[in-house]
Amino acid sequence: MIRLRKLAQAASLFTTPLAPEDFLALLNPIHSTRQLRGVVTRVEAETADSATIHFRPGRGWKAHEAGQWARIGVELDGVRHWRSYSLSAAAGEDPAITVTAVGAVSEALVRDTRPGDVLFLAPPQGDFTLPEHPRPLLMLTAGSGITPVMSMIRTLVPRRRDADVVLIHSARTPESSLFREELAELADQFPNLRLIQRFTATDGRLDLSTPAAVEAICPDWRQRAAYACGPDGFVGAAEALWQAEANGAGLSIERFDTTFAGGAGQDGGVVTFELSDREVEAPGDVPLMEVGEDAGLLVPSGCRMGICHSCLIPLRSGQVRDLRSGEVHGEPGELIQTCVSAAAGPVSLGL
Amino acid sequence: MTATANHPSTGTPHATTGAPGATSWVPATEAAPDAAAAGAAPAAVVPPAATSSARTRPGMLATEGRPLVRPPAAAHLSDEQVAEIGRELDAIRDAVLAKRGAADAAYIRRVIRAQRVLEIGGRAALLGSRNKVAWVAGTAMLSLAKILENMEIGHNVLHGQWDWMRDPDIHSSTWEWDFVTPARAWQHTHNDLHHRWTNVVGKDNDIGYNLLRMDPDQPWKPGNLGNPLYNAILAPLFEWGIAIYDLELEDFKKGRKSKEAMKSDLKALGLKAAKQFTKDYAATPAAAMLTGSGKQALVGTLTANAVRNLWAHAVIFCGHFPEGTDTFSEEMVEGETRGDWYVRQMIGSANISGSKAMHLMTGNLSHQIEHHLFPDLPSNRYAEVAPQVKDLCRRYGLPYTEGPLLKQVGSTWGKIFRLALPGGAKPARG
Numbered sequence: 034m035i036r037l038r039k040l041a042q043a044a045s046l047f048t049t050p051l052a053p054e055d056f057l058a059l060l061n062p063i064h065s066t067r068q069l070r071g072v073v074t075r076v077e078a079e080t081a082d083s084a085t086i087h088f089r090p091g092r093g094w095k096a097h098e099a100g101q102w103a104r105i106g107v108e109l110d111g112v113r114h115w116r117s118y119s120l121s122a123a124a125g126e127d128p129a130i131t132v133t134a135v136g137a138v139s140e141a142l143v144r145d146t147r148p149g150d151v152l153f154l155a156p157p158q159g160d161f162t163l164p165e166h167p168r169p170l171l172m173l174t175a176g177s178g179i180t181p182v183m184s185m186i187r188t189l190v191p192r193r194r195d196a197d198v199v200l201i202h203s204a205r206t207p208e209s210s211l212f213r214e215e216l217a218e219l220a221d222q223f224p225n226l227r228l229i230q231r232f233t234a235t236d237g238r239l240d241l242s243t244p245a246a247v248e249a250i251c252p253d254w255r256q257r258a259a260y261a262c263g264p265d266g267f268v269g270a271a272e273a274l275w276q277a278e279a280n281g282a283g284l285s286i287e288r289f290d291t292t293f294a295g296g297a298g299q300d301g302g303v304v305t306f307e308l309s310d311r312e313v314e315a316p317g318d319v320p321l322m323e324v325g326e327d328a329g330l331l332v333p334s335g336c337r338m339g340i341c342h343s344c345l346i347p348l349r350s351g352q353v354r355d356l357r358s359g360e361v362h363g364e365p366g367e368l369i370q371t372c373v374s375a376a377a378g379p380v381s382l383g384l
Numbered sequence: 385m386t387a388t389a390n391h392p393s394t395g396t397p398h399a400t401t402g403a404p405g406a407t408s409w410v411p412a413t414e415a416a417p418d419a420a421a422a423g424a425a426p427a428a429v430v431p432p433a434a435t436s437s438a439r440t441r442p443g444m445l446a447t448e449g450r451p452l453v454r455p456p457a458a459a460h461l462s463d464e465q466v467a468e469i470g471r472e473l474d475a476i477r478d479a480v481l482a483k484r485g486a487a488d489a490a491y492i493r494r495v496i497r498a499q500r501v502l503e504i505g506g507r508a509a510l511l512g513s514r515n516k517v518a519w520v521a522g523t524a525m526l527s528l529a530k531i532l533e534n535m536e537i538g539h540n541v542l543h544g545q546w547d548w549m550r551d552p553d554i555h556s557s558t559w560e561w562d563f564v565t566p567a568r569a570w571q572h573t574h575n576d577l578h579h580r581w582t583n584v585v586g587k588d589n590d591i592g593y594n595l596l597r598m599d600p601d602q603p604w605k606p607g608n609l610g611n612p613l614y615n616a617i618l619a620p621l622f623e624w625g626i627a628i629y630d631l632e633l634e635d636f637k638k639g640r641k642s643k644e645a646m647k648s649d650l651k652a653l654g655l656k657a658a659k660q661f662t663k664d665y666a667a668t669p670a671a672a673m674l675t676g677s678g679k680q681a682l683v684g685t686l687t688a689n690a691v692r693n694l695w696a697h698a699v700i701f702c703g704h705f706p707e708g709t710d711t712f713s714e715e716m717v718e719g720e721t722r723g724d725w726y727v728r729q730m731i732g733s734a735n736i737s738g739s740k741a742m743h744l745m746t747g748n749l750s751h752q753i754e755h756h757l758f759p760d761l762p763s764n765r766y767a768e769v770a771p772q773v774k775d776l777c778r779r780y781g782l783p784y785t786e787g788p789l790l791k792q793v794g795s796t797w798g799k800i801f802r803l804a805l806p807g808g809a810k811p812a813r814g
């Protein structure tokens with residue numbers, strides 16, 4: 034390894050200002066230490082609108098923990114877009130994501146991905162992961178929110194006889210329910226998994242406004258480490274329930290989307306990206322991250338929904354609006370989350 | 385949302401989690417993430433700070449109004465006509481933006497790949513350049529590679545023409561080129577100053593690069609007698625000339641550039657120059673010594689750099705100096721509108737006509753007029769825009785200067801000789 038680095042250093046004398054890897058990339062497209070990439074190895078259709086994409090990551094990737102997510106970069110018409118996807122494969126196995134088509138990027142991933150395609154990647158992150166010590170678990174999932182939990186179940190259920198997992202999964206219909214057969218088989222085969230599938234088109238939604246419904250399915254729910262993942266409304270309801278009943282303790286959540294209602298109908302302003310020397314007129318309901326990206330800047334990003342803080346940029350002047358709450362804030366020097374902040378009047382950023 | 389970067393108003397940019405600990409529930413095959421990698425956030429690009437700090441940024445140009453004085457070539461236009469020119473050119477730009485996409489991305493990646501293959505091929509051939517054929521092939525390939533790298537790739541990437549792809553490897557804030565002057569320094573004098581103040585005497589130092597008298601409005605000094613000689617020396621050493629020019633010595637002498645800024649620029653240049661020098665004049669020849677071709681390889685790399693310098697010098701001097709291009713006074717930019725800014729770019733620049741290959745080798749600076757109108761449109765699109773711009777100039781009675789390379793080079797040299805002597809005002813336009 035050390036010798037390799039020496040060799041690379043020597044080689045860079047010949048390649049400066051490029052790096053030796055820029056030339057090696059002529060032969061192997063995923064050979065880059067600057068930009069982590071993966072090659073798609075397999076694509077499996079899950080439902081009419083979703084697919085699981087298996088990939089072999091290049092150097093720099095870290096094996097994921099069950100429940101973690103990774104940023105995936107895709108090129109749509111020549112432009113790089115980044116989105117977060119939970120890794121649905123069991124820990125210890127080659128990574129895979131399971132994507133449901135709901136918009137431009139997910140649509141392209143589900144419909145147009147073929148083995149051999151190159152995905153841009155960032156190493157897995159996130160702390161929506163299994164508890165450190167064995168505990169009975171309760172999983173509440175809805176829609177595509179099953180993906181990180183699927184990784185946990187695949188990791189745990191077949192390999193740990195002492196596991197005790199109750200999964201309540203909601204999907205609209207059986208046809209649109211992800212991993213339906215695999216889950217049923219696992220529940221059949223392993224007594225440590227109890228599966229409650231709920232199809233909201235016929236059964237109605239799981240009522241989380243009171244403990245009654247959860248209690249009826251899982252009487253010892255209070256003793257379990259609970260996980261909730263799904264659309265914003267679903268996760269919010271679970272959060273409120275645990276807040277009311279258990280002071281918020283014992284529940285881990287993961288959100289896949291968030292409502293940006295706070296910026297609706299608000300005025301924006303001119304955004305100045307000081308270090309990049311760019312000025313852009315921005316509406317009051319568009320995250321500064323998107324404003325910068327549309328101007329061609331490389332804006333640091335992560336989850337794109339206000340949970341990971343990978344996107345902090347110092348505010349130089351002006352104020353921003355939090356798109357989740359509508360709150361206007363900002364002091365010079367304050368680090369702001371560009372993915373959930375929009376311009377509230379003229380804004381200057383240290384980017 | 386409208387991105388206004390690099391539009392009439394301003395230049396291009398200066399520049400560019402942790403997982404919890406091991407869980408006892410996961411299979412032993414999965415190692416606990418180590419801190420170093422868990423913290424890696426590859427997308428966090430920290431663009432370098434601006435080289436010369438507190439320069440004021442111009443606001444957006446107005447769409448209505450008029451400058452104190454309109455340049456003679458545009459004096460016949462009414463304010464409304466100039467505003468209409470602005471709107472038409474904006475529309476041309478928007479039409480390209482709407483089409484820009486995967487095909488353009490594939491184009492620049494193709495050029496970059498070809499350039500790298502040429503460069504490797506060239507250097508490999510030079511390793512055995514005791515053999516004459518290898519020398520000629522190696523030197524030719526390396527010259528070609530260097531020209532492509534500087535012109536179609538480097539110049540244009542550093543303009544931000546490919547920033548829209550959001551590929552950090554092909555981005556104006558991260559790119560460094562095979563040219564002595566550091567990319568950031570050049571971006572400042574070129575994108576911020578030259579493109580903004582194109583041909584404004586007293587503001588655009590690209591007029592003669594502080595070395596040559598290139599405009600009759602520049603006062604004559606006896607030293608200007610050396611004009612042709614200086615230019616002949618500058619051409620083969622062009623990259624060094626640009627490197628020194630980018631230091632903005634004049635600004636430093638007049639106290640407009642701080643000592644710290646000067647120091648850090650000098651350091652950046654020193655570092656870059658050392659690396660460039662080592663690559664071309666030490667590492668490559670040293671490796672070639674293994675086959676007894678050290679001397680030949682050295683001559684080969686020197687030749688390649690000189691060829692690139694001569695070519696770049698010729699192309700760039702054809703951009704603004706041939707007969708027919710205008711220079712401007714400071715009153716002409718005072719109160720300049722967006723339309724006037726466009727007009728100045730058109731009548732201050734000149735195109736080179738020629739084949740597709742020629743356009744590629746000039747980095748599409750043969751479409752200097754289109755490049756100055758739309759410095760951040762991808763270079764592969766200038767060719768399709770050119771006929772529209774030419775037609776617009778015809779309709780509004782504006783000059784659209786173009787000519788074959790040799791004619792334009794001759795015209796530029798003619799000017800250099802003429803302005804070596806006092807006076808030398810342009811012949812009146814017909």
Ligand SMILES: Cc1cc2nc3c(=O)[nH]c(=O)nc-3n(C[C@H](O)[C@H](O)[C@H](O)COP(=O)(O)OP(=O)(O)OC[C@H]3O[C@@H](n4cnc5c(N)ncnc54)[C@H](O)[C@@H]3O)c2cc1C
Nearest residue numbers: 116117118119131132133135136137138139180289290336
């Ligand atoms: C930590 C994390 C993990 C995630 N894991 C997964 C995953 O495993 N599988 C997966 O398919 N997606 C996952 N997502 C969501 C994913 O990142 C994208 O937001 C989603 O694919 C939509 O992107 P898009 O570009 O296709 O749609 P956009 O064009 O960005 O949005 C289209 C519309 O879809 C809505 N929308 C966004 N996400 C969802 C959603 N999940 N369900 C319903 N509507 C939505 C948006 O509000 C918008 O109105 C995850 C997100 C986060 C933050």
Ligand code: FES
Nearest residue numbers: 335336337342372
């Ligand atoms: S990108 Fe995760 S908080 Fe902004």
